[in-house]
Amino acid sequence: MLTLHTAALLRVDQDGEPVPEHAVLVSGDRVEAVGPLAELSSAYAGARVRRWAGTLGPGLLHDGLLPPAPTPRERVHALLRTGVTAVLAEHLADPALRAAVERSDLLVLPTAVPPALHAHGRADLAVHGVDGTCLVTVVAGRIVHRRA
16 A cells, blocks of 8 residues: 655755655555655555654664663663664664564664665654654554654
């Protein structure tokens, strides 16, 4: 199923300026296209459209120890609530924590890579409000966090 994610602004990478009226087309766990909302809506008229408040962009990379919490699952969930979709392998020495990360489908990277949205890339997205609060986290095409 195709899903078109759009927000008031779209940031393709962390350093780029956000642009209005753009969207990300997702099929399964992959980004099919990134571009102007009007063009993607026209080309993929049957796609489900998810309109989010805030700024849509790539999921974040967490480069540090995972936040403390009573269980490994809760430590992972604390990251998802902030828009994190990738972690560095060096911070996952604990087997229980690594298993929780793998169950959540977070991307485990050997080295830091700046997140970006591009066709054929993994569909890891986050939407942040004007105050910086994460409103939605999408990991491998699935919504895993949504602020009520």
